[in-house]
Amino acid sequence: MPRPSEPTRERIVQAANSLFYSEGIRRVSVDEVAAKAGLTKRTLYYHFKSKDDLVAAYLAARDQPNLALFRKWFAEAEGGLPAKVDAIFKNLARSARHPKWKGCGFLRTSAELANMPGHPAIRIGAAHKKKFEDWLRATFAEQGIADPLKLARQILLLLDGSFAVVLLHRDASYMETAGEAARMLIETAMGKLGRRRS
Amino acid sequence: MPRPSEPTRERIVQAANSLFYSEGIRRVSVDEVAAKAGLTKRTLYYHFKSKDDLVAAYLAARDQPNLALFRKWFAEAEGGLPAKVDAIFKNLARSARHPKWKGCGFLRTSAELANMPGHPAIRIGAAHKKKFEDWLRATFAEQGIADPLKLARQILLLLDGSFAVVLLHRDASYMETAGEAARMLIETAMGKLGRRRS
DNA sequence: GTATGTATACTCACCAGTGAATATACACAA
DNA sequence: TTGTGTATATTCACTGGTGAGTATACATAC
Numbered sequence: 282m283p284r285p286s287e288p289t290r291e292r293i294v295q296a297a298n299s300l301f302y303s304e305g306i307r308r309v310s311v312d313e314v315a316a317k318a319g320l321t322k323r324t325l326y327y328h329f330k331s332k333d334d335l336v337a338a339y340l341a342a343r344d345q346p347n348l349a350l351f352r353k354w355f356a357e358a359e360g361g362l363p364a365k366v367d368a369i370f371k372n373l374a375r376s377a378r379h380p381k382w383k384g385c386g387f388l389r390t391s392a393e394l395a396n397m398p399g400h401p402a403i404r405i406g407a408a409h410k411k412k413f414e415d416w417l418r419a420t421f422a423e424q425g426i427a428d429p430l431k432l433a434r435q436i437l438l439l440l441d442g443s444f445a446v447v448l449l450h451r452d453a454s455y456m457e458t459a460g461e462a463a464r465m466l467i468e469t470a471m472g473k474l475g476r477r478r479s
Numbered sequence: 480m481p482r483p484s485e486p487t488r489e490r491i492v493q494a495a496n497s498l499f500y501s502e503g504i505r506r507v508s509v510d511e512v513a514a515k516a517g518l519t520k521r522t523l524y525y526h527f528k529s530k531d532d533l534v535a536a537y538l539a540a541r542d543q544p545n546l547a548l549f550r551k552w553f554a555e556a557e558g559g560l561p562a563k564v565d566a567i568f569k570n571l572a573r574s575a576r577h578p579k580w581k582g583c584g585f586l587r588t589s590a591e592l593a594n595m596p597g598h599p600a601i602r603i604g605a606a607h608k609k610k611f612e613d614w615l616r617a618t619f620a621e622q623g624i625a626d627p628l629k630l631a632r633q634i635l636l637l638l639d640g641s642f643a644v645v646l647l648h649r650d651a652s653y654m655e656t657a658g659e660a661a662r663m664l665i666e667t668a669m670g671k672l673g674r675r676r677s
Numbered sequence: 678g679t680a681t682g683t684a685t686a687c688t689c690a691c692c693a694g695t696g697a698a699t700a701t702a703c704a705c706a707a
Numbered sequence: 708t709t710g711t712g713t714a715t716a717t718t719c720a721c722t723g724g725t726g727a728g729t730a731t732a733c734a735t736a737c
Contacts, residue, residue: 289682304594307505310726323729324683332727383593391647392590395581396502398649407647434653435660439633442640449589449605451596455632462633462664469663487716508692521695522717530693 290328293318297339302386306336306402307393333401336390340405343386348412355420362424362471363464366417366436370443370460377453384448388441413437424471432470436463488526491516495537500584504534504600505591531599534588538603541584546610553618560622560669561662564615564634568641568658575651582646586639611635622669630668634661 296317300309311332315325329335351369358368376382383389387406394400414433421429443459446452494515498507509530513523527533549567556566574580581587585604592598612631619627641657644650 305505305591307503307591308594311728312726321684322727323685326728327682384590388643388647389590389593391643392582392587393503393505395587395646396506403647410644410647431656431659434656435637438640438644438653438657438660439636440640441643442636442638445586445589445639445643446608446636448593449586449601449608455636458629458632459636461629462636462660465667466660466663469667509694510692519718520693521719524694525716 289318289320289324293320293325293328293335294338294342297335298342301336301339301390302343303381303383305393306339306390311335337401337405340387340390340402340409344405344409344412347409348416351413352416362421363467366467367460367464370440370456370463373440373443374453374456374460377447377456385441385444388444389448410437410441413440421467421470426467426470428470432466435466439463439466487516487518487522491518491523491526491533492536492540495533496540499534499537499588500541501579501581503591504537504588509533535599535603538585538588538600538607542603542607542610545607546614549611550614560619561665564665565658565662568638568654568661571638571641572651572654572658575645575654583639583642586642587646608635608639611638619665619668624668626668630664633664637661637664 293314297309297314300314300317311325312322314335315322318325325335329338350372354369354372355365358365387409390402391406394403397403414430414437417433417436418429421432426432439459439462443456446455491512495507495512498512498515509523510520512533513520516523523533527536548570552567552570553563556563585607588600589604592601595601612628612635615631615634616627619630624630637657637660641654644653
């Protein structure tokens with residue numbers, strides 16, 4: 282059946298997403314992706330010019346939904362800035378307890394491609410993290426925080442650290458530890474910590 | 480020439496270390512490791528029973544030296560606890576600027592093997608991080624910090640976060656940002672922050 | 678009747694692991 | 708001191724399997 286066109290491409294990307302994310306890009310063959318999408322490899326190569334191209338599409342497809350989720354968790358949380366950021370880590374901890382969770386697709390791809398610094402997939406990952414950092418920075422700036430970029434980067438470090446550590450230890454409680462640290466850094470930056478000790 | 484025995488095994492592990500670290504365990508073939516070590520694949524398989532076994536040996540060989548380096552940087556740094564921990568991040572930033580630097584071998588391997596949670600290589604990586612965390616915790620406990628484990632985990636998160644982020648962005652300045660965050664968390668835990676704002 | 682898709686069936690390269698044979702060093706015996 | 712056995716160490720040549728990418732042909736829609 283010809284003529285599905287865009288739906289077909291979409292189906293391939295979804296199959297790639299599912300397989301690449303859960304098993305890694307090197308371990309999964311193009312044939313497997315094609316089979317999962319319900320078509321042959323040759324058809325897949327009609328829609329994508331190479332496996333690298335497919336990998337890039339896989340990551341590009343994760344960009345927006347991931348960011349949207351973070352923004353949603355932030356927006357829906359009760360409380361001030363520290364609590365709203367903390368909510369991101371709490372929600373992430375919940376996700377991380379699902380057995381199919383395998384860390385951050387962008388970071389894992391960058392780890393697999395560490396010997397190819399200019400690879401398109403890495404640029405997509407870097408852009409993704411940059412967008413998250415930018416959003417945090419803008420949010421902190423709105424709240425009048427003195428060095429919003431620095432704080433945004435610190436939160437990003439805690440976030441990506443918890444992806445890595447939780448993946449290694451399979452212990453989602455590290456996400457909550459990261460959230461607490463984030464809270465504390467934000468509170469400090471907001472100058473709310475003078476009242477802590479006596 | 481028989482009779483080198485241990486030196487030979489050592490040479491293989493060093494070749495594996497160099498190749499696996501710089502290109503990833505999946506991308507490097509056993510033949511390549513053997514060639515780099517100056518012998519044939521069959522000889523390599525005399526010393527190691529499988530590629531997985533070789534990967535495990537590669538990581539096991541990185542465990543002690545890595546930890547020793549962190550302890551050395553800590554010990555040699557001037558100043559109090561925050562400054563000594565910060566020194567680890569500063570030194571790491573210096574390492575990370577070398578072009579051959581490719582992040583943390585343990586984390587990258589765990590990212591490549593994310594679909595095999597029980598893999599020996601992952602257990603070695605997890606044990607390595609645990610050792611680092613334990614050392615930090617003990618150090619903080621000696622200084623009378625209230626919740627030394629929590630603080631140790633927060634530092635670990637910043638450390639591993641900076642590995643991941645610097646690898647992705649190829650921007651070592653994130654290491655220094657992580658160091659600042661670590662400093663701040665330690666100072667807060669030491670109760671030295673009350674004097675900051677009027 | 679030409680664009681767009683899709684499938685069958687291939688090529689060529691690579692790769693983990695093995696079979697069978699060989700070379701060396703050392704122990705002990707003659 | 709010279710021979711001989713045995714564990715150690717190494718090689719060459721191979722197998723079975725997989726993987727990325729392609730040549731060619733066929734089908735459908737407009």
